[in-house]
Amino acid sequence: MSEIEDLEIQLLLEALFQRYHYDFRHYARASIKRRLIQARLHLGFATISAMQDRVLHDASMLPRLLDFLTVQVSEMFRDPTYFKALRDKVLPHLRTYPSLKVWIAGSSTGEEVYSLAILFKEEGLYDRTIFYATDINPEALAAAEAGVYAIDRIRKFTENHQKSGGKSSLSDYYTAAYGRAAFDKTLRERVVFSDHSLVTDAVFAEMHLISCRNVMIYFDRPLQDRAIGLFRDSLTRKGFLGLGSKESLRFSSHAGAFTDFVPGEKIYQRREP
Amino acid sequence: MSGTPIQAVAIGASAGAVQALLAILPALPASFSLPVLVVVHVPPDRSNMLVPLFQSKCRITVKEAEDKEPVEKGVIYFAPSDYHMLVETDGCVALSTDEPVNYSRPSIDVLFESAADYYGSALVGVILTGANHDGAAGLRAVADVGGVAVVENPDGAYASAMPHAALEATPSATIMNHDEILSYLSSLGTAR
Numbered sequence: 304m305s306e307i308e309d310l311e312i313q314l315l316l317e318a319l320f321q322r323y324h325y326d327f328r329h330y331a332r333a334s335i336k337r338r339l340i341q342a343r344l345h346l347g348f349a350t351i352s353a354m355q356d357r358v359l360h361d362a363s364m365l366p367r368l369l370d371f372l373t374v375q376v377s378e379m380f381r382d383p384t385y386f387k388a389l390r391d392k393v394l395p396h397l398r399t400y401p402s403l404k405v406w407i408a409g410s411s412t413g414e415e416v417y418s419l420a421i422l423f424k425e426e427g428l429y430d431r432t433i434f435y436a437t438d439i440n441p442e443a444l445a446a447a448e449a450g451v452y453a454i455d456r457i458r459k460f461t462e463n464h465q466k467s468g469g470k471s472s473l474s475d476y477y478t479a480a481y482g483r484a485a486f487d488k489t490l491r492e493r494v495v496f497s498d499h500s501l502v503t504d505a506v507f508a509e510m511h512l513i514s515c516r517n518v519m520i521y522f523d524r525p526l527q528d529r530a531i532g533l534f535r536d537s538l539t540r541k542g543f544l545g546l547g548s549k550e551s552l553r554f555s556s557h558a559g560a561f562t563d564f565v566p567g568e569k570i571y572q573r574r575e576p
Numbered sequence: 577m578s579g580t581p582i583q584a585v586a587i588g589a590s591a592g593a594v595q596a597l598l599a600i601l602p603a604l605p606a607s608f609s610l611p612v613l614v615v616v617h618v619p620p621d622r623s624n625m626l627v628p629l630f631q632s633k634c635r636i637t638v639k640e641a642e643d644k645e646p647v648e649k650g651v652i653y654f655a656p657s658d659y660h661m662l663v664e665t666d667g668c669v670a671l672s673t674d675e676p677v678n679y680s681r682p683s684i685d686v687l688f689e690s691a692a693d694y695y696g697s698a699l700v701g702v703i704l705t706g707a708n709h710d711g712a713a714g715l716r717a718v719a720d721v722g723g724v725a726v727v728e729n730p731d732g733a734y735a736s737a738m739p740h741a742a743l744e745a746t747p748s749a750t751i752m753n754h755d756e757i758l759s760y761l762s763s764l765g766t767a768r
Contacts, residue, residue, distance in 0.1 A: 305693060305721070309665075331644075333662040333690040334672045376675050517673045520643045523666075527644070549643055549656055549671050 311351035312339055318355050323365055325439065326502045327372060329526035335372070342371035366442055373440040375517065377414040378456070379473075380463035382548050385516075386422055387468045388568040393543050394426050397511055403432040406510045406537065408501060408530075409518030410436035413447025417476070418464075419514065420490040425470040429493065435508065437499035448496045450486035457484050501530040506537045513538060516547035524554065531557045538573040545570045582724065582764045583698040584647065584663075585610055586691045588684030588714065590617040590706030592734025594626070597704070599754040600761070601652060602633040608765040612652040613641075613661065613669070613691060615682045617710070620658040627654050643671045650765075655682035662690035678710035688714025697722030700764065702757060703749075704728045706738025712745040725749035726757060 312335065320326045327335060339351060346367060348354040358364040380386050397403055405423075407416050416436045423429040438444050452460075461473045477484040499507065501518070513534050519527045534544050535557050544561065546569040552558040561571040589596055593616040601612070616626060630638045634652060641653040641661050646668050655661035659671040660682050677683035688701050688711060701718035703711045705728055719725040727749045730736035743749055752760065 331662075331670045331672075332665040333670055333693065334674060336693070337662075337674065337686065337689070375673065377673075520671050520673070523664075524644055547673075549659055551642070553642075554644060 308340075308351060309336075311355070312336055315339065315351055315355040315358075318359055319368075322359055323362075324503070325365075325369070325372075326500070329502065329523045330521050331523055334521055338371045342368055345371070369440050370442065373411075373438070374443055375409075375411045377411055377517075378463060379414045379418045379460035380467045380469075381414070381418075381516075382568075383463045383466035385467075385545065385548070385568050385570075386418060386463075387466075388565045388570055389419075389512075389545065390422060390426060390468050392565050393512065393570060394422075394428065396541070396543075397428060398426075400511060401431065403428060403511045404435065404508055405432055406435045406437070406508070406513045406515075408437055408499070408513060408515035408534075410438050410447050410496075411440075411443050413450055414452075414460075415514060415516065416447055416494060417450060417486050417490055418467075420494065421464070421469070421471070421473070421476055422467070424490070432493060434494040435510075436494055436496045439498065439500045439502075441498065444496050444498065448491065450488075450491060451483050452486075454479055454482050454484050501533060502526060506533060508537070509539050510537050510542055511539055512543045512545070514545040516545065517550070518547075519550055520547060528555055528557065531555045535560045535573065540573065540575055542573045543570060544573070580697040580722070582610065582700055584691065584695050585612045585700045585702065585761060585764075586688055586714075586718070587612060587614045587702045587704065588616075588688065588706075588711040588738075589614075589704035590680075590684075590708055590710065590735070590738055592705035593617070594629070595705075595734060596728065596754060597626075597630070598633070600758050601630055601638075602635070603758050603762075604634065604636060605762060605766055606635040607650075608636050608762070609649050610761075610765040611647045611649055613647075613655075613663070613687060614652060615655045615661060615684045615687045617680050617682070617706070617708075618657045620681065624654060624657045630654070641669045641671065644668050655687065657682075660686040662686060663694040664690075665694065667694060678708060680708070680710045684711035685714035685717075689717045692717040692721045692723055695723065699723035700726060700761070702726045702728070702761075703739060703742040705733040705735045707735040708738060709741040711738060712741040715742045715749060716745040719746045719748060726760070727751055728757070729753045
């Protein structure tokens with residue numbers, strides 16, 4: 304039973320790749336399986352094969368399936384100590400550059416994009432920075448660009464922002480109405496939202512800081528290595544890479560290209576080539 | 577119980593977890609040769625204090641699970657707070673920030689279901705004290721693949737809801753108290 308389902312999953316992932324060029328074949332399989340079983344139950348299919356049949360023939364099913372496969376629930380200033388470390392230890396280095404490029408890889412619905420934009424505003428670096436927010440899910444990108452979140456999430460965002468050493472009030476950056484908080488468009492004036500896949504796409508600009516948190520834990524080892532190689536090649540000399548609190552470069556073949564800059568916060572610095 | 581040689585133990589616990597685990601894990605012999613994967617419900621935002629506590633008391637290695645690390649024998653792995661812990665299809669542990677399951681992250685169901693997938697009948701699943709229903713579906717998954725399902729005796733448990741829910745989902749599970757769980761696990765992990 305389980306073996307048949309495993310085969311169905313493998314075939315579905317292959318179908319998604321061949322038909323739509325979405326490549327989940329090297330995602331950590333146990334999580335993908337949970338997500339696909341949830342999708343199957345939620346979308347009302349008897350089997351994964353039935354779901355595959357539908358998504359192959361009906362492209363409108365694709366975004367619904369992508370929602371299960373990709374969307375991550377995050378928070379603004381998730382892990383406040385990470386943002387504090389960026390503020391206290393990384394930004395003093397970035398301040399020495401006349402212009403900056405920051406890449407939020409796997410930006411999902413944008414919480415981290417707005418967090419970094421606010422941090423850079425507070426530190427007076429926003430106006431010289433271009434932010435690239437990339438994801439493979441077009442609906443997540445659209446949500447990120449809209450910057451509207453349920454009001455009941457704001458309390459947590461505010462608490463995190465304060466713990467991160469925030470110098471302003473989060474309420475300065477959004478307007479609340481009808482149960483939603485809409486973040487100020489000035490926060491995204493310097494953000495480029497774009498479709499980009501860590502699985503299949505290449506370097507597109509030279510970055511000073513890349514933040515990619517809790518994205519690579521969904522990848523298998525070879526794919527993690529590809530992504531880290533891509534980050535290495537995208538970073539300027541002595542540029543910075545921030546990962547999720549339980550992610551590390553330790554098992555990567557590219558580990559030697561980086562130094563542990565803030566070890567407890569998983570912030571790495573690109574060595575001189 | 578199962579005829580397959582057991583290769584791994586998964587344990588889930590919630591309210592009252594620390595006392596229950598203290599009655600079992602520190603008493604495992606230094607020669608214990610199975611991996612033990614443990615999910616305890618701890619509030620997010622709090623660093624996991626369980627690892628240092630059990631490191632200081634256990635005779636075998638205790639660590640917080642790291643993403644994509646190979647599961648080793650004779651090591652107790654705790655799920656980090658605010659992350660699910662799974663067994664991957666290549667036998668590594670994997671972490672995820674998928675949404676909470678049964679309001680819990682880490683969730684016992686997530687660990688048990690993925691571990692049942694990988695280990696099949698070579699897995700023992702143990703549900704201890706707790707005040708919710710997490711782990712019931714997971715223990716069912718363990719039993720469904722022919723693994724060994726064990727539930728702490730609800731009468732002696734600090735909180736009985738979780739053992740009761742597990743027994744309702746898997747009536748064939750073996751009911752044990754802490755001492756019996758300890759001696760059962762010890763017999764599995766050393767008699768080879």
